[in-house]
Amino acid sequence: xxxxxxxxxxxxxxxxxxxxINCTYTATGYPSLFWYVQYPxxxxxxxxxxTKADDKxxxxxxxxxxxxxxxxxxxxxGSVQVSDSAVYFCALRNTGFQKLVFGTGxxxxxxx
Amino acid sequence: xxxxxxxxxxxxxxxxxNVTFRCDPISEHNRLYWYRQTLGQGPEFLTYFQNEAQLxxxxxxxxxxxxxxxxxxxxxxxxxxxxxxxxxxxxxxxxIISKNTEAFFGQGTxxxxx
Numbered sequence: 108x109x110x111x112x113x114x115x116x117x118x119x120x121x122x123x124x125x126x127x128i129n130c131t132y133t134a135t136g137y138p139s140l141f142w143y144v145q146y147p148x149x150x151x152x153x154x155x156x157x158t159k160a161d162d163k164x165x166x167x168x169x170x171x172x173x174x175x176x177x178x179x180x181x182x183x184x185g186s187v188q189v190s191d192s193a194v195y196f197c198a199l200r201n202t203g204f205q206k207l208v209f210g211t212g213x214x215x216x217x218x219x
Numbered sequence: 220x221x222x223x224x225x226x227x228x229x230x231x232x233x234x235x236x237n238v239t240f241r242c243d244p245i246s247e248h249n250r251l252y253w254y255r256q257t258l259g260q261g262p263e264f265l266t267y268f269q270n271e272a273q274l275x276x277x278x279x280x281x282x283x284x285x286x287x288x289x290x291x292x293x294x295x296x297x298x299x300x301x302x303x304x305x306x307x308x309x310x311x312x313x314x315i316i317s318k319n320t321e322a323f324f325g326q327g328t329x330x331x332x333x
Contacts, residue, residue, distance in 0.1 A: 111261075141321070143324075148326075149326065150222075150223070150310070150324040150325050150326040150327065151262070151310070151312075151324040152324070153321050153322075153323075156321065196261050196262075198261070204275075205250065205252070205267050205274070205275065206252070206264035206267065206275065206277075207254075207262070207264065207322070208264070209261030209262050209263070210261050211259065211260050211261050212259075212260070212261050
């Protein structure tokens with residue numbers, strides 16, 4: 108079945124450091140790929156998405172590129188802030204289906 | 220637009236009791252989803268509705284679980300004869316077909332079975 112694998116956390120960075128959170132997927136067909144973020148005490152929020160190979164999703168300084176050849180969708184940000192501290196989930200939705208398949212999440216901790 | 224609302228936010232129940240959770244989607248959202256999230260894991264899909272029709276159910280949704288959306292607006296998720304393994308965060312999300320937007324999630328109901 109479809110699955111998503113994320114790097115384990117926590118990822119601990121200092122403010123203004125470069126961030127990469129790795130995400131790879133297994134799926135039949137051509138899924139859409141997503142990054143969701145969960146801030147403390149809040150619900151899941153869509154951060155960015157990409158619907159086809161080579162698409163780049165971006166939002167709030169975060170970027171991720173849909174790489175079909177490596178089945179990856181790594182999340183990057185050039186300069187993290189303390190306010191970026193949260194849990195980040197990579198997810199896919201396969202063509203013709205409504206359900207999202209999530210990875211286990213990666214906690215990001217940014218210190219001043 | 221107040222977002223997806225879930226009630227209660229927290230529920231502690233004794234093993235064997237029945238519990239019911241409610242989800243109010245964003246107004247005019249015709250798709251509604253239920254997910255379960257256990258500690259340290261990502262959300263897992265349980266079921267989804269399009270209007271009042273339940274169109275997909277996960278194998279995770281055992282016979283003790285039932286979800287309804289009788290008028291195509293709010294939804295309820297009932298767990299009968301709760302077990303300790305049911306302890307989790309239950310998330311609801313909604314979306315609208317016509318705009319092909321992604322799902323908006325509520326803050327969840329945290330269930331603890333003691």
